[in-house]
Amino acid sequence: MSFSQNQSINNSKRLAQSVAFTIFKLLSFLVVAILIVILGFILVNGASVISWEFLTEMPKEGMTAGGIFPAIVGTLCLVAGSMLFAFPIGVLSGIYINEYSKDGWFKRFIKLMTNNLAGIPSIVFGLFGMALFVNRFGFGDSILAGSLTLGLLALPVVIRTTEESLKAIDKSFRIGSLALGATKWQTTSRVVLPMAFPNIITGLILSVGRVSGETAPILFTVAAYFLPKLPTSIFDQVMALPYHLYVISTSGTNIEASRSMAYGTAFILILIVLIVNLLANWLRRYFSKKVKMQ
């Protein structure tokens, strides 16, 4: 046998490999286990209050009974509003950074600022939103002020996703288009963007997940402690799921009595994020197929 002349080296190589892979495997199981424990805990504790009534009614009796309907509506309004703001600005900035700006100090400066924007603690966004939108612009505590603040928070994520999605498109497609006499904008809008779209939309929806769970930015800009009616304009205050959860867990009228309501609220919040993520997945697959078929 000319193979494996040194059996001991061979064995120790294999041993090292199996030890390493076992550790990796255990760690990834751990990640999944943590998620299952959190979901299970929330589900077990919150499931008893989940009912049609819980989803569709106003809170009652000092938020110890009734439902969370206005908070669900409020969160949906805020998510929609923030995306309306962050999506166009973020996608267009991402396109500019990746497709148009030349390498140089200006591009580096924009990227640095975008990255820093992503690192600002969300409570600072809240404070800034209050100073600028609520007070300076005079929007008051309102859906508008809250959406703009959340939009600012989502902006760097949207910009970055757009940028990364565009970067992933092979240069040969751009060159092929330009060589046919297309302008840069035609190339971007007709070839590059449709290809990048599935990934951009995925990133966008994932930032929806982030926005819907944020509490700090809405604290001073929109969230109402208790408001058992639906908003009628963008200048109204609303309740929102994360803030509602905070309120009934820490400063409600009867914290013990509303404990299960809190778990129920957490469950719905997680459910919304989960549905949004599944939607993102599905949309990406749908659009990737469509782009290829066009």
Next chain:
Amino acid sequence: MNSIETKDVHLYYGDFHALKGISMAMKKNQVTAFIGPSGCGKSTYLRCFNRMNDLIDGVRIEGEILIDEVDINNKNILVDDLRKHVGMVFQKPNPFPKSIFENVAYGLRVNGTKDKTLIEERVEKSLRQAALWEEVKDKLKKSAFELSGGQQQRLCIARALAIEPSVLLMDEPASALDPISTAKIEELIYELKENYTIVIVTHNMQQAGRVSDSTAFFYLGELVEYAKTKTLFTSPKDQRTQNYITGRFG
């Protein structure tokens, strides 16, 4: 009549002097082949003709490039007009993620053609010219990615022909293809020269010998020798050309 004429063209990538004073003329309705070892500047020179080098940061070009007697680096020339006039096919097939039909129609659409019948006619004509029509006529709506590599390259040729350029630049168009597809492309080049001026960069000297009327040999950014293909391959004047075509370096 000269289709392309360059006078003392120098090109710099930053500090690197990539093309060193190239003057040559390419005749209308002829196939001109550029040969030479990797990095000799032949592809860079080819990309001067449709100003694809504009896309690379830090490129500086000196000298004069005339295509159909127009100075293409003149400030009044719109680069997209130039590229409509000078089509290009690349080394790796790069169809768009669109249908076969839309790939060929793309050049027409971006250049403002809206007439549906005209687009349909032109798509069919281009696909026929690229010898692909018979293979794809029943699946024009299918994705271009479903075609084989060789078919994709002919689709890219059809795409370039659809906007009726007068010059067709080919940057090693068959180097990523199998021998049968290569033979088809070569046949095609032979037929296309009736209507187009073709400049082809190739690593394959047999290919240059088969398809071209004239051949230019580049080395280290210089045009070493430019002659009728037969003459260049049978009795090269320069020692460096001789060494290259006999396989002594490259």
